Amino acid sequence: MNVRLFHISDNPGIKRFDPQSALHRSARQEGLMVWAIDYEHLPNYLLPRDCPRVTFFVKPESSPGDIKRLMGGTSARRVVAIESIWLPEVQKQCLYRYEFNPAGFTLVDEVAGYWISRQPVIPLAMIKINNILSALLEHDIELRIMSSLWKLREEVIKSTLGFSIIRMNKAQLPPEGLAAYHPLP
Numbered sequence: 001m002n003v004r005l006f007h008i009s010d011n012p013g014i015k016r017f018d019p020q021s022a023l024h025r026s027a028r029q030e031g032l033m034v035w036a037i038d039y040e041h042l043p044n045y046l047l048p049r050d051c052p053r054v055t056f057f058v059k060p061e062s063s064p065g066d067i068k069r070l071m072g073g074t075s076a077r078r079v080v081a082i083e084s085i086w087l088p089e090v091q092k093q094c095l096y097r098y099e100f101n102p103a104g105f106t107l108v109d110e111v112a113g114y115w116i117s118r119q120p121v122i123p124l125a126m127i128k129i130n131n132i133l134s135a136l137l138e139h140d141i142e143l144r145i146m147s148s149l150w151k152l153r154e155e156v157i158k159s160t161l162g163f164s165i166i167r168m169n170k171a172q173l174p175p176e177g178l179a180a181y182h183p184l185p
Helices: 039-045 063-072 084-093 132-137 148-156
Strands: 005-009 032-038 053-057 076-082 097-098 108-109 114-117 125-129 141-146 162-166
Touching: 005 141, 032 039, 032 125, 039 076, 039 162, 053 148, 063 148, 076 084, 084 108, 084 132, 084 141, 148 162
Parallel strands: 076 141
Antiparallel strands: 005 032, 005 097, 032 114, 053 076, 053 162, 097 125, 108 114
């Protein structure tokens, strides 16, 4: 298998990842598992765990209108958007990138880059990420820092782009109220 798999954590020195239940029903997986993310989707996770984010990218079937409207002329392959209130946390926190042997993992969501193993996993390596912004910008992404993610979230969900929307339950409430946004997080 020619794929690199990772797990991002705020915990240093994890020696063994034991399978656990999915934390959210949106995972659409039952039972115990170890989650991993592939290299292409790694920038979606190079943020503090609870930091809300909207990430998106062009798929082969994405419409030219959606590309123009949401990618905004960027030359980057992917956009990662966060709330401005989270910028101080991004600047002060550090993360740990664990790399896994892909043997024993199964791809469960190609658009999001999610892989799972039903067995315990011993990491091959751990790297401390002291500067999250630098680590993010090592990838071909555009980082958008916005006062609110809610309108962007709606536009991305309705679009033909590939996307991953993470931790919106930790986002600031939209001025219009949550009832204005569907499906709710």
